[in-house]
Amino acid sequence: MNANREPDAYHTAVMVDEVVDLLRPAASGTILDGTLGGGGHSEALLERYPECTILGVDRDPEAREEAGRRLERFGNRVRIMGARFDEAARAAGLAGPTLDGALLDLGISSHQIDADRRGFTFREEAPLDMRMEGREGGGPTAANLLNEWEEERISRLLRSYGEEPRSRAIAREIVRRRAQRPLETSEDLAAAMAAVYGRPPLSKEKARVFQALRIEVNDEIGALERALPAIRDALVPGGVFVVIAYHSLEDRPVKRAFREWSRACVCPPEIPICVCRGAPLGTLLTRSVARPSEAEIESNPRARSARLRAWRKAA
Numbered sequence: 001m002n003a004n005r006e007p008d009a010y011h012t013a014v015m016v017d018e019v020v021d022l023l024r025p026a027a028s029g030t031i032l033d034g035t036l037g038g039g040g041h042s043e044a045l046l047e048r049y050p051e052c053t054i055l056g057v058d059r060d061p062e063a064r065e066e067a068g069r070r071l072e073r074f075g076n077r078v079r080i081m082g083a084r085f086d087e088a089a090r091a092a093g094l095a096g097p098t099l100d101g102a103l104l105d106l107g108i109s110s111h112q113i114d115a116d117r118r119g120f121t122f123r124e125e126a127p128l129d130m131r132m133e134g135r136e137g138g139g140p141t142a143a144n145l146l147n148e149w150e151e152e153r154i155s156r157l158l159r160s161y162g163e164e165p166r167s168r169a170i171a172r173e174i175v176r177r178r179a180q181r182p183l184e185t186s187e188d189l190a191a192a193m194a195a196v197y198g199r200p201p202l203s204k205e206k207a208r209v210f211q212a213l214r215i216e217v218n219d220e221i222g223a224l225e226r227a228l229p230a231i232r233d234a235l236v237p238g239g240v241f242v243v244i245a246y247h248s249l250e251d252r253p254v255k256r257a258f259r260e261w262s263r264a265c266v267c268p269p270e271i272p273i274c275v276c277r278g279a280p281l282g283t284l285l286t287r288s289v290a291r292p293s294e295a296e297i298e299s300n301p302r303a304r305s306a307r308l309r310a311w312r313k314a315a
């Protein structure tokens with residue numbers, strides 16, 4: 001049982017038994033692990049299905065290194081690549097539908113959360129970086145956004161990706177402070193929040209604001225929205241697609257896409273005769289969302305917010 005697995009120092013994989021069972025139709029084929037992380041899900045799949053091969057993708061070089069070590073014993077059954085999952089099929093040179101299964105376990109790993117120098121969560125004096133690619137990625141950091149964006153844009157970001165009720169006041173305070181000195185560390189951001197709240201922000205308040213920045217820095221929702229149809233198209237008939245999301249912003253596009261692909265007709269109501277595809281592209285394997293068991297949450301509290309959905313392409 002998943003709940004009895006030993007916790008992993010890098011990252012404890014979530015809902016492993018559910019993922020492995022759902023991907024059974026891919027047991028003798030190629031499975032894309034688009035969020036390789038520490039390789040926990042891939043390892044379980046390789047162990048349970050001795051004939052499967054894994055294409056493991058992660059944008060974070062530290063994850064690829066860790067998973068490379070963990071999966072080394074499986075030899076050429078594993079191919080590890082650095083890419084974003086929305087570009088995985090193209091980067092791997094896959095021509096047409098070739099994947100028997102695919103998994104996206106969204107968000108960040110415990111290692112990314114725990115590594116202070118990456119600045120993903122609030123830690124005293126952690127740099128406001130948050131790029132999953134690390135310095136290799138080269139794109140803007142969280143500090144760049146906070147120091148360069150217009151006030152209104154910062155406010156909109158904190159509201160839409162962090163559901164932060166004081167987004168306007170916090171954005172104003174950030175702009176006021178950066179005129180004196182650019183924001184550099186998590187403490188600089190927490191200090192701006194404290195000035196607005198009139199007290200130090202609570203952990204959950206900091207988490208909201210950090211989440212908003214992380215999603216933007218890594219274009220997480222955009223990458224997911226592009227990945228869903230790209231991965232669907234790369235699946236063979238009968239191929240299975242499993243996604244684990246950790247908050248509603250991630251879960252919403254997955255829910256919408258899997259439902260829409262499972263409908264026979266997607267013509268607008270005003271069109272009297274069906275002119276669209278006329279048949280579902282596949283079927284939902286999870287009626288509503290699947291959640292981790294209480295036992296798993298108890299042994300791995302970070303599993304608490306996981307929501308799993310699965311879909312199977314029409315045969």
Ligand SMILES: C[S@@+](CC[C@H](N)C(=O)[O-])C[C@H]1O[C@@H](n2cnc3c(N)ncnc32)[C@H](O)[C@@H]1O
Nearest residue numbers: 013035037038039040041058059060084085105
């Ligand atoms: C929750 S962890 C996955 C953990 C993994 N399933 C395991 O068993 O260890 C998410 C991983 O996905 C990676 N990631 C997030 N967004 C990505 C994207 N758009 N493309 C590629 N990798 C991504 C992160 O770097 C992180 O390592």
